[in-house]
Amino acid sequence: MMRRDNDRLSQIFGALANPTRRAILARLAEGEATVNELAEPFDMSLPAISKHIKVLERAGLITQGQQAQYRPCTIDVTPLKEVSKWTEQYRHIWEASFDRMDEYISQLNNKEISDE
């Protein structure tokens, strides 16, 4: 359960760690837009923009209409709220750290056994 939350946070952080994707989110905060409209301000191909949109979609930050002809994108801020508190960001760092501590202790234990 917790591991999955961590992966989800990684996905959200990963999606936000890109200026183009943050610009797309900022544009969508003003209202829904098609992929073409989102691509306009960028010197980028449509497939490149689509890739960014897919990353945002996987992180749950935007949804894309399935039925309308132009499949407009809309922003979903729920994941942003998850990472908005400093505690959530530190939690992410600590969980990763303690995973590593556990691995490191296993290594030390194994070394001790092989040294004996």
Added chain:
Amino acid sequence: MSNTTVSKEDAVVIERTFDAPADLIWQMWADPEHFKQWYGPKGFTVPVAEMDLRVGGKRLICMASPDGSMKMWTTGEYVEIVPNQRLIYTESPADENGNVVSPSAMGMPEGYPATTEVTVSLEELDGRTRMVMTHAGVPAESGAGGGWEQAFDKLTDYIQAALNE
């Protein structure tokens, strides 16, 4: 290893049980060479870990991003030291000389407390150790904070209003 995560409004509380005695877990925190092996986000390294392990003694830690391009320094001091049982230290963003800097100067979003406090409690049972780590924000004197969160709240309100039109 078993994990429990407790959510609190202003603190991170993480409980873990390790297959190791308490003195080894203590060393993970108190010995810089051990500390460097595990501390920090995935892929980050800890090139500097200075620990003057006595009450009032200073800490200076540097975390480096995987490609080494970004370095984050933190400093603080030890508040309580009970070997193999309990460790409390403070933490603040700093420069490489250990001078405290404001969280926003470090590029952290508004709302980060300037000083936080880390408490590690260890309890050994049958060769295993239960560790409870609490990382709490120390209320800032200025009373500022919550900038990021407020920004997101505003964004939510804005979008909800737009959807209701």
